[in-house]
Amino acid sequence: MSHTGNSGGLPGSQRITDPASGDQLSEPTRAYAELIAGNRRFVGGVPRHPNQDAGHRAAVADGQHPFAVIVGCSDSRLAAEIIFDRGLGDLFVVRTAGHTAGPEVLGSVEYAVTVLGTPLVVVLGHDSCGAVQAARESVATGTAPSGHLGAVVDSVLPSLRRAEAEGVDDINDIVDIHIAHTVETLLGQSPVLADAVAGGRCAVVGVSYRLAAGAVRPVAAAPAGFATVDPSTGSVESAAPATV
């Protein structure tokens, strides 16, 4: 592993502890807490725009140590560095329509986790996702989309089938299922990532973003019991475990 290690790029050196137990949080949880802190600044209209100046640009030119991988939807309103109030070198971002996770996405995630030593993978979905809506439309009309859009729709279909089996009909509830499905796809298709999670070196969290409010909400996580942070209060809690 060529990671040269400076705590995985986590900003600051202060220890973050669980306010309830006083225990020091794991590196994946610290990374998640850092993301949530940035999202809260963004939601509150008080962003700091960290690590976006010329000095930092020069400082990170020789190497990167991002503290989180973002596997997000390509939607133009979902720019990771903006909604998490971060800057250059902080986030390793992979985006596809509907955060569908094919081989290139899996390879990119594995690169960040194994070569760069990134301790957190976040699947970032959102309400009113066009990819989920397109898949739903395709099923409803019985017509396959033209060109390569069919590949996106095909990747969303398992989530639609699960939603139907669970009697879920609301588009944003289906989005939550699709986010959890992407978390499970990453873990199920990448033994490298699953090993990193089992070894405590990495965690995977699926979050749903609200376009109007700008806030994220955790919907699935691995390992089970991973300590996430409640975005509204900043307190430590646990997301529903992903079912792999």
Ligand SMILES: [Zn+2]
């Ligand atoms: Zn989307």
